[in-house]
Amino acid sequence: MENSNKLLKTVMHEIKKRKVAVKNVEMINPRIKKITFTGEDLKDFVSLSPDDHVKVFLPSGEMRDYTPMGFNNEDKELELAFYLHGNGPASQWAINAKIGDELIVAGPRGSQIVPYSFDWYLMIGDETNIPSMLRRIAEIPAYSKIVLIIEVEEENEAALLTDAKNVEIIWSYRNNNQLSSSQRMVEILKSLDKPEGNFFTWVSLENRETIKVKEFLENEFTQNIDWIKARGYWARRSSEVEN
Ligand SMILES: Cc1cc2nc3c(=O)[nH]c(=O)nc-3n(C[C@H](O)[C@H](O)[C@H](O)COP(=O)(O)OP(=O)(O)OC[C@H]3O[C@@H](n4cnc5c(N)ncnc54)[C@H](O)[C@@H]3O)c2cc1C
Structure with a gap:
């Protein structure tokens, strides 16, 4: 469900696919797992709005949307936090994620400010x-x-x-x-x-x-x-x- 709000300013970005690997995992509540990814491709990652999303390409080829909760171009890091609801491929991937596991992330395509x-x-x-x-x-x-x-x-x-x-x-x-x-x-x-x-x-x-x-x-x-x-x-x- 997209929004057609007149107040929001939209900034579009070049879409890049970035290969990333798990650097750290941390539970930030009993059902939410924060995963810090690293990878050379993150040096020019951009996200201008807190409700931006990236497409996460799972090893199975399926895609799901996740929010860039934090990123650092200098350290080439990206943080995503997965709710472990348990039923779907993204949630399952996150439950089992360990250091070194790889993913592709694409986007954000645009930011609504x-x-x-x-x-x-x-x-x-x-x-x-x-x-x-x-x-x-x-x-x-x-x-x-x-x-x-x-x-x-x-x-x-x-x-x-x-x-x-x-x-x-x-x-x-x-x-x-x-x-x-x-x-x-x-x-x-x-x-x-x-x-x-x-x-x-x-x-x-x-x-x-x-x-x-x-x-x-x-x-x-x-x-x-x-x-x-x-x-x-x-x-x-x-x-x-x-x-
Ligand atoms: C812009 C955007 C940003 C998002 N950011 C985040 C984020 O940062 N972190 C995050 O965890 N999610 C985020 N989501 C939600 C996430 O994309 C969905 O929950 C997605 O469906 C999870 O994929 P899955 O493969 O785990 O489950 P799916 O294969 O999509 O679904 C499998 C089953 O699980 C159920 N299900 C899916 N999600 C939930 C849920 N949240 N609670 C209960 N049951 C569920 C479905 O109804 C279905 O029955 C975001 C979504 C959008 C649109």
């Missing part, structure tokens, strides 16, 4: 959006307030690697909850004590859930529908769809 001139920022996402959230927290000026609403499976995953003073985090748990992801998010939004001023909102959940949250934001929450960037990050199979 949101101005950091809003009074506050609202980010709504699940585990797949945590890499982007962490990068954005580091970029947004400290005088702007940031509200994160993050869905994870259960309480022991409710830890985000930030001590930024301008960040408020509200956790939403799937575990034992009869409501759908979007229903839980809407409940939280309805009771949110909004900070003062203009705000920009990002939403990235499962595709259908993202659409539902976006509809609520547009109809009942936002000041301006151009101040929302919504993009589904993964697709539940039709046999698994919540009503």
Whole structure:
């Protein structure tokens, strides 16, 4: 689901395929594995926006989208963080990843830049959006307030690697909850004590859930529908769809 937002400035990049190898692995929560890759090809890697993505070409030939959570051209490093949901080839590859394993990454093809001139920022996402959230927290000026609403499976995953003073985090748990992801998010939004001023909102959940949250934001929450960037990050199979 692409966004057609008039506020966003898009910068296109030359697409390069880069060969990279695992340099380090680290669990940043019980189900998210940060993998640091290295390789000569990373010397000119470019990513201008925290919600950029690269195409990861798995050894099987399949491709999946991942967020460049960090990169360093001098050290020729790239960090990706994989949510280990367990079912798909990318998640499986990450579960087994060890130092020296190789991958090809391509892109980012373009970066969509949101101005950091809003009074506050609202980010709504699940585990797949945590890499982007962490990068954005580091970029947004400290005088702007940031509200994160993050869905994870259960309480022991409710830890985000930030001590930024301008960040408020509200956790939403799937575990034992009869409501759908979007229903839980809407409940939280309805009771949110909004900070003062203009705000920009990002939403990235499962595709259908993202659409539902976006509809609520547009109809009942936002000041301006151009101040929302919504993009589904993964697709539940039709046999698994919540009503
Ligand atoms: C712009 C963009 C950036 C992204 N960045 C990241 C990132 O930095 N880190 C990250 O972990 N993911 C990220 N994702 C999401 C990731 O691309 C998907 O979760 C992808 O489907 C994983 O591929 P897979 O091979 O593991 O599973 P697939 O083969 O795609 O799916 C297999 C099964 O797993 C289920 N599934 C897939 N993803 C999830 C999930 N998140 N939760 C529960 N079930 C799931 C599917 O419904 C399906 O039933 C991003 C997606 C986009 C569009």
